[in-house]
Amino acid sequence: MSALETRYRRLLAWYPQDHRARHGEEMIGVLLAGAEPGRSFPDPRDAFDLLRGAVAIRVQRLVGPAxxxxxxxxxxxxxxxxxxxxxxxxxxxxxxxxxxxxxxxxxxxxxxxxxxxxxxxxxxxxxxxxxxxxxxxxxxxxxxxxxxxxxxxxxxxxxxxxxxxxxxxxxxxxxxxxxxxxxxxxxxxxxxxxxxxxxxxxxxxxxxxxxxxxxxxxxxxxxxxxxxxxxxxxxxxxxxxxxxxxxxxxxxxxxxxxxxxxxxxxxxxxxxxxxxxxxxxxxxxxxxxxxxxxxxxxxxxxxxxxxxxxxxxxxxxx
Structure with missing residues (x-):
């Protein structure tokens, strides 16, 4: 596992566990495929999008109709x-x-x-x-x-x-x-x-x-x-x-x-x-x-x- 993948997985840890189980590997694959060769740290825009998505999902679950x-x-x-x-x-x-x-x-x-x-x-x-x-x-x-x-x-x-x-x-x-x-x-x-x-x-x-x-x-x-x-x-x-x-x-x-x-x-x-x-x-x-x-x-x-x-x-x- 590369350093970039490890850091992406740390960001994905902010998502709910069941969401990671369903979509985690797919998200990791897309992020790694779009990364520049030799990069060891996540792109700031990708990191921001990941955290924003995690917050949105948790807020939706916290106050949503379900x-x-x-x-x-x-x-x-x-x-x-x-x-x-x-x-x-x-x-x-x-x-x-x-x-x-x-x-x-x-x-x-x-x-x-x-x-x-x-x-x-x-x-x-x-x-x-x-x-x-x-x-x-x-x-x-x-x-x-x-x-x-x-x-x-x-x-x-x-x-x-x-x-x-x-x-x-x-x-x-x-x-x-x-x-x-x-x-x-x-x-x-x-x-x-x-x-x-x-x-x-x-x-x-x-x-x-x-x-x-x-x-x-x-x-x-x-x-x-x-x-x-x-x-x-x-x-x-x-x-x-x-x-x-x-x-x-x-x-x-x-x-x-x-x-x-x-x-x-x-x-x-x-x-x-x-x-x-x-x-x-x-x-x-x-x-x-x-x-x-x-x-x-x-x-x-x-x-x-x-x-x-x-x-x-x-x-x-x-």
């Missing part, structure tokens, strides 16, 4: 995963209450935690067992009014001055409300959210939820008990998210579900990234991004995909 079933299933799966994600992310604050001294402080923490557990737990219950309209209504009620309720609760718990300084800021209100509003949008457009459990797999959801909750609790307890500045304490949530997204991206439905959930993940984790950037600077943040990329890639390519993951063929997403 992908409507995949998007429908992805919405159902994302509508279930979103409240689970919110429930898991509060595991760290739950663990902190173990080290709170005094009944007043413990009461304050429990009230704050109830605002995180109960609304999303009710949303998950309504999505699985209740009527769809009730789940949609509650998702919008909490998505739009949750920050207001939290603000007034903080007025009672920590005082007007502290609450005003931290919460009564437009950017803070938007950042706290945005994840809930995005979850409400997913619940609104999901036709049958309960089917998301079957798509992902009940056992898979339970395992990921349990492992993630235990990992977040353990790292939080270690940090608050010993005040050790552990790199892993800050990386636990991003690492778990990267592995879950990588595993989900093995199937067409999973990739679409991850794409739908990405704004919620960015809204929640983006605030932490900004804080880490202010505290530590760019080098540690870039190292974290590299580690997240490695974990995502390993989870994405480390195992064989299970199948199409559609309602008509309910294979697992992860």
């Amino acid at each position: 992908s409507s079933a995949h998007w429908r299933d992805a919405l159902n799966a994302a509508a279930i995963v979103a409240p689970l994600f919110f429930l898991v992310t509060v595991t760290g604050p739950v663990a902190i209450t173990l080290f709170v001294s005094g009944p007043a402080s413990l009461r304050d923490h429990l009230v704050s935690l109830a605002l995180a557990f109960l609304p999303n737990g009710l949303l998950l219950l309504l999505a699985l067992r209740g009527p769809r309209w009730a789940a949609v209504a509650w998702a919008w009620i909490w998505g739009l009014g949750g920050s207001v309720l939290t603000y007034h609760t903080l007025l009672v718990l920590i005082g007007e001055t502290a609450a005003a300084a931290e919460w009564f800021i437009p950017s803070a209100i938007v950042s706290q409300s945005l994840p809930g509003v995005l979850a409400a949008l997913l619940m609104t457009f999901a036709s049958r959210p309960a089917e998301g459990v079957n798509l992902v797999g009940r056992g898979t959801l339970l395992r990921w939820t349990a492992v993630s909750a235990l990992a977040l609790a353990a790292t939080t307890i270690v940090w608050h008990a010993f005040m050790v500045d552990l790199f892993i304490e800050q990386m636990t949530a991003p690492a778990l998210i990267a592995m879950a997204c990588g595993a989900g991206c093995r199937t067409p439905v999973g990739r679409r579900a991850v794409l739908l959930l990405l704004p919620i993940v960015l809204a929640v984790q983006g605030q932490q990234a900004v804080m880490q950037l202010e505290l530590r600077g760019w080098p540690p943040l870039l190292l974290e991004v590299l580690l997240i990329a490695v974990l995502f890639t390993v989870a994405r390519h480390g195992f064989r995909p299970y199948g199409s993951g559609t309602v008509s063929s309910p294979d697992r997403l992860a």
Whole structure:
């Protein structure tokens, strides 16, 4: 195999696998036949045409009419995963209450935690067992009014001055409300959210939820008990998210579900990234991004995909 053919095949790797299987050799033959003798690098125009064709095919498959079933299933799966994600992310604050001294402080923490557990737990219950309209209504009620309720609760718990300084800021209100509003949008457009459990797999959801909750609790307890500045304490949530997204991206439905959930993940984790950037600077943040990329890639390519993951063929997403 010549160097030119090797480089052309690298460009063809951007095409979907089934497209390469049907047309790859024919495309290679045409490209090599039209190449100048002695050329070792692809012609820039040919390279541009190959990449443009790969992008066009993938976009057509992503949003074309044939992908409507995949998007429908992805919405159902994302509508279930979103409240689970919110429930898991509060595991760290739950663990902190173990080290709170005094009944007043413990009461304050429990009230704050109830605002995180109960609304999303009710949303998950309504999505699985209740009527769809009730789940949609509650998702919008909490998505739009949750920050207001939290603000007034903080007025009672920590005082007007502290609450005003931290919460009564437009950017803070938007950042706290945005994840809930995005979850409400997913619940609104999901036709049958309960089917998301079957798509992902009940056992898979339970395992990921349990492992993630235990990992977040353990790292939080270690940090608050010993005040050790552990790199892993800050990386636990991003690492778990990267592995879950990588595993989900093995199937067409999973990739679409991850794409739908990405704004919620960015809204929640983006605030932490900004804080880490202010505290530590760019080098540690870039190292974290590299580690997240490695974990995502390993989870994405480390195992064989299970199948199409559609309602008509309910294979697992992860």
